[in-house]
Amino acid sequence: MFEVIAEGEGPLFMDPDADKAREYFRSKKRALVSKVMTVSEAVGKFVHDGEYLAIGGFGANRIPTAVCHEIVRQRKKNMAFAGHTSTHDFQILAAGEVFNRCDIAYIIGLEARGLSTNARRYMESGKIESCEWTNYAMACRLKAAAAGVSFMPARNIMGTDTFKYSAAKVVKCPFTGENYVIYPALWPDVSAIHVHEADIYGNCRIKGISIADLELARASKHLIITTERLISEEEIRSDPTATVIPYYLVDAVCEVPYGSYPGNMPYEYFSDEDHLRLWLNVEKDPEEFKQFLEKYIYRMRDFNQYLELCGGIERINQLRAVENLIDLNGRG
Amino acid sequence: MSEYNTIEMMICAAARNLEDGAAVAVGTGAPCAATMLAQKAHSPNLVIIFEAGGIAPLLPTMPISVGDSRTYYKAVMASGMCEVMETIQRGMVDYCFLGGAQIDMYGNINSTVIGDWHKPKVRFPGSGGANDFGSMAWKIMVITPQDSRRFVEKVDFITTPGYLEGPGARERAGLADNTGPYKVITNMAVMGYDPESKRMRAESIHKGYTFDDVQENTGFELLRAPEVVETPEPTAEELRILREEVDPNRYIIGR
Numbered sequence: 001m002f003e004v005i006a007e008g009e010g011p012l013f014m015d016p017d018a019d020k021a022r023e024y025f026r027s028k029k030r031a032l033v034s035k036v037m038t039v040s041e042a043v044g045k046f047v048h049d050g051e052y053l054a055i056g057g058f059g060a061n062r063i064p065t066a067v068c069h070e071i072v073r074q075r076k077k078n079m080a081f082a083g084h085t086s087t088h089d090f091q092i093l094a095a096g097e098v099f100n101r102c103d104i105a106y107i108i109g110l111e112a113r114g115l116s117t118n119a120r121r122y123m124e125s126g127k128i129e130s131c132e133w134t135n136y137a138m139a140c141r142l143k144a145a146a147a148g149v150s151f152m153p154a155r156n157i158m159g160t161d162t163f164k165y166s167a168a169k170v171v172k173c174p175f176t177g178e179n180y181v182i183y184p185a186l187w188p189d190v191s192a193i194h195v196h197e198a199d200i201y202g203n204c205r206i207k208g209i210s211i212a213d214l215e216l217a218r219a220s221k222h223l224i225i226t227t228e229r230l231i232s233e234e235e236i237r238s239d240p241t242a243t244v245i246p247y248y249l250v251d252a253v254c255e256v257p258y259g260s261y262p263g264n265m266p267y268e269y270f271s272d273e274d275h276l277r278l279w280l281n282v283e284k285d286p287e288e289f290k291q292f293l294e295k296y297i298y299r300m301r302d303f304n305q306y307l308e309l310c311g312g313i314e315r316i317n318q319l320r321a322v323e324n325l326i327d328l329n330g331r332g
Numbered sequence: 333m334s335e336y337n338t339i340e341m342m343i344c345a346a347a348r349n350l351e352d353g354a355a356v357a358v359g360t361g362a363p364c365a366a367t368m369l370a371q372k373a374h375s376p377n378l379v380i381i382f383e384a385g386g387i388a389p390l391l392p393t394m395p396i397s398v399g400d401s402r403t404y405y406k407a408v409m410a411s412g413m414c415e416v417m418e419t420i421q422r423g424m425v426d427y428c429f430l431g432g433a434q435i436d437m438y439g440n441i442n443s444t445v446i447g448d449w450h451k452p453k454v455r456f457p458g459s460g461g462a463n464d465f466g467s468m469a470w471k472i473m474v475i476t477p478q479d480s481r482r483f484v485e486k487v488d489f490i491t492t493p494g495y496l497e498g499p500g501a502r503e504r505a506g507l508a509d510n511t512g513p514y515k516v517i518t519n520m521a522v523m524g525y526d527p528e529s530k531r532m533r534a535e536s537i538h539k540g541y542t543f544d545d546v547q548e549n550t551g552f553e554l555l556r557a558p559e560v561v562e563t564p565e566p567t568a569e570e571l572r573i574l575r576e577e578v579d580p581n582r583y584i585i586g587r
Contacts, residue, residue, distance in 0.1 A: 058384045124454075140414075180506065
């Protein structure tokens with residue numbers, strides 16, 4: 001048994017027991033069946049009040065925006081949320097007051113763009129039970145879960161208040177006697193990840209950085225995939241090196257072209273900075289923000305309608321040019 | 333010497349700390365501008381690393397996010413967060429660049445809350461990757477405006493470890509040996525740390541400012557290096573690269 005040197009005082013929202021997780025994964029279906037459905041069906045089926053939710057991508061890069069909107073539209077409540085690499089996704093879910101517990105690595109901010117007034121108000125309201133972590137700490141928690149073990153050691157966080165308000169522990173290494181922080185495994189109830197290509201069974205390809213999504217996909221009990229486009233199983237099997245998420249991890253496959261909008265989708269389209277600025281500005285007036293949410297989320301039938309409202313293909317084409325460093329007004 | 337503003341001075345002073353062949357973990361904003369300037373001006377083989385997975389890009393323009401597609405443009409690898417953080421943990425990253433709401437005399441950084449954590453006056457984003465960088469990279473560099481509300485006697489919350497309570501504290505806590513704060517670069521000065529006491533000290537002052545100006549904008553007693561010199565001014569070439577190639581829209585350097 002390790003000697004425990006120090007313990008964080010934060011709450012642990014999920015059980016890190018590896019045997020319980022194994023029992024769950026033992027029962028997870030391995031059959032090769034089509035999982036294609038709409039985002040509305042996927043959220044209705046796999047996202048439940050009170051459960052633990054995680055979102056893939058990096059805040060406004062390769063995010064499953066359609067799933068975030070749908071969770072808000074279906075008025076899911078009292079969830080726990082992994083505030084890990086979250087920016088615009090956090091902003092959307094905070095706007096819907098979806099969660100009341102939050103593991104915090106990075107929240108509220110949209111990086112260089114500034115802070116979300118509404119998300120900040122939500123987190124300062126006293127309504128949210130929270131626990132502090134770091135980006136790598138959360139990645140370690142997912143990595144432990146993906147590996148099927150109950151904890152993962154690391155060399156960060158020790159001696160800080162971030163540790164004090166976490167639910168991590170510091171232990172002595174039984175080999176060297178050095179102190180290590182250990183992070184408890186995190187098996188989210190449900191996650192959503194946006195990918196470039198997937199087949200109907202859920203075999204997925206991602207281009208560009210993977211962030212923590214490979215770990216997240218393997219750690220999640222239920223996984224919703226939104227994909228820029230569906231491809232055939234034959235194509236998947238023609239190049240297995242390209243598969244980064246195998247189908248048996250996946251519960252739903254939803255084809256959502258431009259599905260990371262207003263976020264960046266690598267090699268496809270850049271983030272819509274004007275629309276993200278609109279969010280940040282309109283949040284400053286709670287009344288105006290309420291109307292904004294009605295217009296852009298609650299009254300929308302689905303993501304396609306939202307995309308149309310934001311300028312549709314014409315806007316996407318502009319963002320495609322930005323992504324590819326093409327100056328549309330250029331001198332050639 | 334051409335005219336330049338204090339932000340340009342700050343970025344040029346920061347960039348000079350990144351020697352060719354070094355590896356640096358970086359975020360967006362002024363640190364990224366300094367890193368891009370270093371890569372274009374004097375360190376073509378600088379290994380730039382972004383926490384979301386971008387490794388050694390040739391940055392075409394300033395990224396908006398540490399995970400946007402610029403962060404792995406013409407990179408050697410588009411990896412993931414564990415790959416990046418574990419490269420730092422393995423000891424292969426020389427520098428990291430951080431910001432933050434507050435910093436104290438031991439270089440501890442707060443980016444979590446102002447006030448009590450349980451009932452914060454202001455909530456900030458939290459660690460993100462800052463604690464990971466500051467715990468595990470060899471040397472921590474900070475770029476921030478010189479302001480006594482930022483340079484405080486005691487930070488409200490230690491998000492990212494500096495020298496914690498002083499000499500030996502990092503190692504006692506369990507952090508890797510021989511790591512810690514290295515430089516703080518502001519619009520007025522470059523500061524380092526006293527090797528014995530691990531307290532922040534002024535090392536060079538930018539033209540137009542005095543030690544007293546810097547002290548006046550610091551909320552704790554600032555030590556002096558044995559020799560406090562004037563920071564070399566930006567060269568015409570540095571300014572050209574910064575203005576034409578790094579930040580042509582002047583998002584960071586202003587007008």
